[in-house]
Amino acid sequence: MESIVFDYIRREEQRQRENIELIASENFASENVRRAMSSCLTNKYCEGYAAKRSDGVGRKGRYYGGCQVIDDLEEYCCQKWREVYKTDYHVNVQPHSGSQANQAAYFSVLQPGDRVLAMDLQNGGHLTHGSAVNFSGRIYDFHFYGVDAQGFIDYEDLEEKARSFRPQLILAGASAYSRIIDFERIAAVAREVGAYFMVDIAHIAGLIAAGEHPSPFGLADIITSTTHKTLRGPRGGLIFCRPELAGKIDGGVFPGTQGGPLEHVIAAKAIAAEEALTPEYKAYAHAIVVNTAAMCREFQRLGYDIVTGGTDNHLFLIDLSRSHPDITGKDVQEWLDKHHITVNKNCVPGDRRSTSLTSGIRIGTAAETTRGRTAEDFVAIADRIDALIRELRDSKAE
Numbered sequence: 348m349e350s351i352v353f354d355y356i357r358r359e360e361q362r363q364r365e366n367i368e369l370i371a372s373e374n375f376a377s378e379n380v381r382r383a384m385s386s387c388l389t390n391k392y393c394e395g396y397a398a399k400r401s402d403g404v405g406r407k408g409r410y411y412g413g414c415q416v417i418d419d420l421e422e423y424c425c426q427k428w429r430e431v432y433k434t435d436y437h438v439n440v441q442p443h444s445g446s447q448a449n450q451a452a453y454f455s456v457l458q459p460g461d462r463v464l465a466m467d468l469q470n471g472g473h474l475t476h477g478s479a480v481n482f483s484g485r486i487y488d489f490h491f492y493g494v495d496a497q498g499f500i501d502y503e504d505l506e507e508k509a510r511s512f513r514p515q516l517i518l519a520g521a522s523a524y525s526r527i528i529d530f531e532r533i534a535a536v537a538r539e540v541g542a543y544f545m546v547d548i549a550h551i552a553g554l555i556a557a558g559e560h561p562s563p564f565g566l567a568d569i570i571t572s573t574t575h576k577t578l579r580g581p582r583g584g585l586i587f588c589r590p591e592l593a594g595k596i597d598g599g600v601f602p603g604t605q606g607g608p609l610e611h612v613i614a615a616k617a618i619a620a621e622e623a624l625t626p627e628y629k630a631y632a633h634a635i636v637v638n639t640a641a642m643c644r645e646f647q648r649l650g651y652d653i654v655t656g657g658t659d660n661h662l663f664l665i666d667l668s669r670s671h672p673d674i675t676g677k678d679v680q681e682w683l684d685k686h687h688i689t690v691n692k693n694c695v696p697g698d699r700r701s702t703s704l705t706s707g708i709r710i711g712t713a714a715e716t717t718r719g720r721t722a723e724d725f726v727a728i729a730d731r732i733d734a735l736i737r738e739l740r741d742s743k744a745e
């Protein structure tokens with residue numbers, strides 16, 4: 348008997364096929380990644396870690412029998428991710444998601460009430476970077492560095508706050524920031540004030556892997572990531588750390604914040620790492636950056652304000668507040684959805700509207716670049732979005 352669930356899956360397949368997907372955190376995983384995720388590995392319980400690993404980190408071993416294959420697989424996955432980032436950092440491939448990677452990282456090196464300096468949600472940070480409605484903001488004492496009037500990270504503000512607030516941890520990385528992040532500068536002030544330096548590369552992980560964005564390896568103490576955004580793997584998380592923090596980080600993941608690892612997803616993460624090591628992936632990551640810049644320039648030509656006036660990575664933010672003061676990000680998201688274009692509403696720096704309305708939209712090109720779209724295609728999509736926004740404005744004015 349076939350379950351009704353497969354009807355939902357077919358409907359979603361059709362929606363994805365028919366829509367232009369411009370959500371900056373999404374991508375289309377390969378057949379191999381999807382095959383691994385639906386494999387028999389989902390049947391296996393294997394809490395813990397292999398007793399002996401090639402990086403020399405000795406562990407108590409697994410809490411279940413029958414983990415011989417799992418041990419080899421997880422070891423292979425770790426090796427592949429170290430290859431991707433050409434690093435000797437320790438890696439933990441068990442976090443179920445980016446949020447869990449961040450939770451485990453904080454849990455590993457901080458105590459409740461410890462001070463953290465990060466970028467807030469309003470300016471492009473992530474919920475897990477200290478939002479009041481998230482565990483992070485409830486458990487730790489987060490303070491935030493800002494962005495300047497154009498939307499660039501205000502490094503002077505960051506340095507000043509680091510010196511006066513004396514955080515235990517400084518966090519870099521964002522969900523909606525379109526510019527290169529100066530990891531060296533942030534690492535220097537973290538060193539000066541004796542804080543751990545953590546970077547959440549969830550969005551730009553694929554660009555870093557391909558050399559399209561400077562790398563925080565060698566500078567950061569802890570690096571967290573997702574594997575499903577620009578990296579194009581399964582939904583999941585990773586944590587890298589300096590070798591001396593390996594024990595703390597592994598303990599922070601299990602038993603600190605998780606139970607049994609998702610080995611079917613870990614297998615898919617290993618495949619994503621293999622894919623990220625290919626010349627095709629390098630060309631893909633370069634194409635993302637080229638396509639994003641072309642699309643962004645077209646919006647500017649059409650009169651739209653772009654936060655920071657441009658982009659260096661896979662996304663950009665359109666600020667509608669001057670060009671279309673009566674239209675919210677939510678209006679645009681819903682209108683485009685009706686016309687088979689998927690974007691998400693997003694706050695812009697200094698936004699007067701709430702996070703549920705917003706004055707901006709975030710656009711990313713990673714998913715449609717996977718579909719083989721070129722810079723010319725993205726320019727045509729920008730023109731189509733502009734026509735739809737004008738239609739929306741006219742319908743509101745009637």
Ligand SMILES: Cc1ncc(COP(=O)(O)O)c(C=O)c1O
Binds near residue numbers: 446449521547548
């Ligand atoms: C910077 C950043 N960190 C962490 C996450 C959380 O990832 P997940 O949705 O897998 O929990 C996201 C997701 O959007 C993100 O953008």
